[in-house]
Amino acid sequence: MPDTPDDWWGPIDYLVADLAPGTDPGAGIAELLALVTQGSLRVLDVEVFRSAGGAVEAVDQADWAQVLGGSASELDGSFSGLLDDGDRAEIAAVLEPGHAALVIIYEVLVTRPVIEAFVAAGIAVVDEGPLTPQEIDTALGEVA
Numbered sequence: 001m002p003d004t005p006d007d008w009w010g011p012i013d014y015l016v017a018d019l020a021p022g023t024d025p026g027a028g029i030a031e032l033l034a035l036v037t038q039g040s041l042r043v044l045d046v047e048v049f050r051s052a053g054g055a056v057e058a059v060d061q062a063d064w065a066q067v068l069g070g071s072a073s074e075l076d077g078s079f080s081g082l083l084d085d086g087d088r089a090e091i092a093a094v095l096e097p098g099h100a101a102l103v104i105i106y107e108v109l110v111t112r113p114v115i116e117a118f119v120a121a122g123i124a125v126v127d128e129g130p131l132t133p134q135e136i137d138t139a140l141g142e143v144a
Contacts, residue, residue: 008119010112012044013130017102018095019067025102026071032104033074045105046078049091056092056101067100 019025035041048064049056061079064072082105083091095101115125 008112008115009107010110010115011108011128011130012105013108014103014105016091016094017104019100019102020096021098024069024071026069029068029071029074032106040108040110042107042109043078043104044107045080045082045103046075047081047083047103049088049095049101049103051092051095051097051099051101054092054097056088056095058088059100068102 017025017028032041032043036043048059048061048067050059050067059067061076064075068075083103087103091101091103118125
């Protein structure tokens, strides 16, 4: 476990939004930024892709406005390049032809006090991770 609270991470997750032509992600981006302002989330990376012949191509940040509209400027400086070729292949597998993808990688900050309390009590947090909605639906279906 890291030595200081500044070295600790809350759970890190991602969201891939499939943007059909003509859709406006502005309201979703506004909600994201509200959560950042509230201190609930920290955005680690934002990337935009377009589908192209069964693959995806990255959209240069200077061209994000073509995909995201006026809300693109709200995300200036959010690109950090965390995604690799494997991630792009996964995005290509779920992205509809002719659509774009807005990918947001974020840290959930609201759980940091929980982690800090465990560590202060000498308890190691050894793992955490996301569950997909499909995994939850499957598990709940098995319980019912």
